[in-house]
Amino acid sequence: MADNANTEQLLASFKKFAIHGDTKATGKELNGKNWAKLCKDCSITDGKNITGTDVDIVFSKVKQKTSRVITYEEFVRALVELAPKRFKGQSKEEALDSIFKLVEGREPTNVGVTKVVKTAAVDRLTDSSRFTGSHKERFDQSGRGRGREGREELVENTGYVGAYKNAGTYDDKVKADK
Numbered sequence: 001m002a003d004n005a006n007t008e009q010l011l012a013s014f015k016k017f018a019i020h021g022d023t024k025a026t027g028k029e030l031n032g033k034n035w036a037k038l039c040k041d042c043s044i045t046d047g048k049n050i051t052g053t054d055v056d057i058v059f060s061k062v063k064q065k066t067s068r069v070i071t072y073e074e075f076v077r078a079l080v081e082l083a084p085k086r087f088k089g090q091s092k093e094e095a096l097d098s099i100f101k102l103v104e105g106r107e108p109t110n111v112g113v114t115k116v117v118k119t120a121a122v123d124r125l126t127d128s129s130r131f132t133g134s135h136k137e138r139f140d141q142s143g144r145g146r147g148r149e150g151r152e153e154l155v156e157n158t159g160y161v162g163a164y165k166n167a168g169t170y171d172d173k174v175k176a177d178k
Helices: 004-019 032-040 054-061 072-086 091-104 121-125 135-139 170-177
Strands: none
Touching: 004 032, 004 091, 032 054, 032 072, 054 072, 072 091, 121 170
């Protein structure tokens, strides 16, 4: 098996893939989707010797029956199971070493992720200082949205007419007279 430094790199890669795409993940368990992503990103899946189906079958083999995730120990067992199939011409130890080298130090790639485009047209359309009419009321001077207050005309149920200036002074007058 791999030496101590390589084992730490393997564990670091496991943790990075385990938390990828899941804000609540702890990094101790890897789900099937992230296992398939790990195999694809680390070039374990080559489309000839190992396919996506093989990766899913090995995942199902190493996980516990009732579980939907694998731990680090099960992850290593899965790599041990895939190694001879991926590197057919090598001995079992060499194949294991080669598959560990593919995974060590790797992290999830973000290929195909949409980037934010900032063009003059987008800037012009999203600049709240240029809004007119009722849309202007939806934003404050800094450009932040005002939420419900900006979308709807909120009614104050105080019992006073809308433009009455001395609202809330009745109780003060009554108490002053006593």
